[in-house]
Amino acid sequence: MSNQLNVIEARGNTSCFSEQNLERLMVVMKDRIIPEGSHLFWEGDYSDKLFYVKRGRIKLTKSTDEGKELILYMYQAGDMVGQADPFFSTKHSFTAEVIEESEIGVIDQKDLEVLICQHCDFAIDFMKWMGIHHRLTQTKFRDLMMYGKPGALCSTLIRLSNTYGEKHGDTILIHKKITHTDLSNMIGATRESVNRMLSDLRKKDAVEYENGMIVIKDLEMLQDICHCELCPNEICRI
Secondary structure, three states: OOOOEEEOOOOOOOOOOOHHHHHHHHHHOEEEEEOOOOEEEOOOOEEOEEEEEEEEEEEEEEEOOOOOEEEEEEEOOOOEEOOOOOOOOEEOOOEEEEEEEEEEEEEEHHHHHHHHHHOHHHHHHHHHHHHHHHHHHHHHHHHHHHOHHHHHHHHHHHHHHHHHEEEEOOEEEEOOOOOHHHHHHHHOOOHHHHHHHHHHHHHOOOEEEEOOEEEEOOHHHHHHHOOOOOOOOOOOOO
């Protein structure tokens, strides 16, 4: 393993905004510090705000009637969180939980509408942001539905590597501790089946563990299993 360390750049989902338009967002947002374990919003709450993550991590989840949790997105600094439908009074379809103490910029819908109405270039950037969200959702459901649980797991490992990965020579260290329960919640599988699939990948020398963190040793094997379409990193992320 090489001593040289390269951090994989995980661009926030607001990278589609120009510097000027991102600054316009910064001006209207109100900063808040949200403690770990709190929630930005619950499923069923009215969607009248967007949330810009300046620091920390947020997970977006969907719960079933049986109480099982499915992790749909993991947000970090540079990401904007919320239901992307200005001009309409809707309710959140998901719950946003703060998993690290976070600094959040809160953007009211009325301020967003003013920016969209006053600046056509901002409206175009906002449409691009909405497009990224739609593509991210489409590719995640493709991975979950088309290639079985092994394909969904391999896709999730690739997305984790693009979001939290550090290159060490030919391997990639996912520098966030991800439990088997987390992985099972990300792909809608049981923890036991995730244990079994990870054990198979370790036997094939595709992944290993280092200090409790996942190391990807054979990225191409994972890509073959999930029929990877080589999406850009702003789409292929957790």
